[in-house]
Amino acid sequence: MESIQATKQRFGIIGNDPKLNRAVEKAMQVAPTDISVLVTGESGVGKESIPKIIHSLSHRKHGKYIAVNCGAIPEGTIDSELFGHEKGAFTGATATRSGYFEVADGGTIFLDEVGELPLPTQVRLLRVLENGEFLKVGSSQIQKTDVRIVAATNVKMVDAINKGKFREDLYYRLSTVEINLPPLRERSEDIHLLFRKFASDFANKYKMPTIRLDDAAVELLLKYRWSGNIRQLRNVAEQVSVLEENRDITYQTLKHYLPDMGSNLPAVVNTKKSESDFSSEREILYKVLFDMKRDVNDLKKLTLELMKSGNAAKVKEENSSLINKIYSETHSQEDDLESFIETEHSPVREEKVEVLNIAELSSEANTPTRTKKDAYDFAEEIEEEENLSLQQKELELIKKSLEKYQGKRKDAADELGISERTLYRKIKQYNL
Numbered sequence: 315m316e317s318i319q320a321t322k323q324r325f326g327i328i329g330n331d332p333k334l335n336r337a338v339e340k341a342m343q344v345a346p347t348d349i350s351v352l353v354t355g356e357s358g359v360g361k362e363s364i365p366k367i368i369h370s371l372s373h374r375k376h377g378k379y380i381a382v383n384c385g386a387i388p389e390g391t392i393d394s395e396l397f398g399h400e401k402g403a404f405t406g407a408t409a410t411r412s413g414y415f416e417v418a419d420g421g422t423i424f425l426d427e428v429g430e431l432p433l434p435t436q437v438r439l440l441r442v443l444e445n446g447e448f449l450k451v452g453s454s455q456i457q458k459t460d461v462r463i464v465a466a467t468n469v470k471m472v473d474a475i476n477k478g479k480f481r482e483d484l485y486y487r488l489s490t491v492e493i494n495l496p497p498l499r500e501r502s503e504d505i506h507l508l509f510r511k512f513a514s515d516f517a518n519k520y521k522m523p524t525i526r527l528d529d530a531a532v533e534l535l536l537k538y539r540w541s542g543n544i545r546q547l548r549n550v551a552e553q554v555s556v557l558e559e560n561r562d563i564t565y566q567t568l569k570h571y572l573p574d575m576g577s578n579l580p581a582v583v584n585t586k587k588s589e590s591d592f593s594s595e596r597e598i599l600y601k602v603l604f605d606m607k608r609d610v611n612d613l614k615k616l617t618l619e620l621m622k623s624g625n626a627a628k629v630k631e632e633n634s635s636l637i638n639k640i641y642s643e644t645h646s647q648e649d650d651l652e653s654f655i656e657t658e659h660s661p662v663r664e665e666k667v668e669v670l671n672i673a674e675l676s677s678e679a680n681t682p683t684r685t686k687k688d689a690y691d692f693a694e695e696i697e698e699e700e701n702l703s704l705q706q707k708e709l710e711l712i713k714k715s716l717e718k719y720q721g722k723r724k725d726a727a728d729e730l731g732i733s734e735r736t737l738y739r740k741i742k743q744y745n746l
């Protein structure tokens with residue numbers, strides 16, 4: 315068998331931490347068997363390498379390797395993606411389609427974020443694991459497949475089981491062997507090593523001299539919490555490599571690239587603050603952004619009400635406090651709204667407002683066009699302006715909540731008011 319070092323080199327795995335080495339070794343040991351493996355560890359610790367090692371060192375290495383991100387596939391299509399469907403099984407199923415389990419016959423499937431699988435899909439998966447059988451969606455014909463499954467999760471499966479979100483029998487079936495990857499903060503020996511490797515890669519990529527950290531900056535690197543683990547470290551190395559002209563990086567410079575350092579550094583005690591007691595510019599910024607978002611939402615609400623009722627005077631009367639609140643600071647803006655309201659008298663049909671299909675509206679015949687179109691332009695403008703800044707705001711809020719809950723997506727999603735699945739997609743989208 316090839317050595318652990320050689321395997322790490324082959325798969326581009328940097329680090330010498332004993333727990334990392336043990337994880338690689340375990341992957342090598344289980345590879346020749348068909349045992350199901352569950353890879354666990356926080357987001358960004360490098361779980362994706364493990365199934366690749368297992369597949370490449372197994373007798374299936376000439377078969378297909380398919381990595382499926384269960385968290386990123388919408389619930390409505392996941393069964394069809396995994397198991398395929400028959401023609402006519404649902405609207406839009408115009409042809410019979412093979413799923414990943416059929417395509418990967420003789421190979422390996424990596425089910426990343428397995429904890430995100432909906433319960434009905436878990437039932438299907440259990441059946442494949444037990445006897446290799448599955449049914450295409452819309453079919454009653456049992457099919458057979460010979461697939462090795464490696465799954466990964468960054469959620470505590472025991473919690474998911476206790477909450478009834480994950481089947482206990484499936485968990486035991488998946489986790490015959492568990493391989494855990496430690497968080498980066500527990501691999502302090504590897505942090506600087508990884509940073510240097512990434513810095514050198516980015517220097518090559520961007521054709522610039524490699525950045526170097528001074529001693530204090532290295533200290534900071536080692537003390538930081540790295541809630542996004544290696545993915546976050548890599549992002550920081552890339553940002554610093556691209557943005558810093560002076561290639562000698564000091565503590566002060568590096569600090570700017572580490573979000574919320576106060577709460578990430580274990581040395582700083584995080585005391586509860588009152589709403590108005592801001593200890594950092596960042597928090598003030600968040601407050602401003604929250605207020606702005608609230609104002610934009612209020613404006614949208616007002617606009618929609620106006621379009622629904624078509625009675626500007628009534629809307630104005632019923633929402634006077636809201637209008638005052640939004641426009642109290644700038645009279646010129648208030649004037650704009652006043653004149654907008656005063657000139658809008660055309661009723662807009664309710665069903666159109668709810669759909670808010672601008673294209674459909676503008677092509678509609680006999681529309682009392684000007685006023686109606688203006689109303690939509692107004693709504694569209696708000697939407698556009700908001701989108702431009704919202705992406706940044708969204709990114710920051712997601713980062714902030716993930717840091718606040720130490721990467722626990724469930725808690726972060728709850729606070730953000732979005733589903734875990736949506737949060738997962740956003741994390742991938744922003745490469746957090």
Ligand SMILES: Nc1ncnc2c1ncn2[C@@H]1O[C@H](COP(=O)(O)OP(=O)(O)OP(=O)(O)O)[C@@H](O)[C@H]1O
Binds near residue numbers: 326327360545548
């Ligand atoms: N030991 C390592 N050496 C070099 N790069 C690494 C190492 N571990 C992880 N990486 C890099 O870090 C990034 C994140 O790794 P990966 O996607 O495998 O994390 P993950 O644990 O699967 O995260 P998630 O749970 O969010 O899917 C990737 O760009 C990967 O190449």
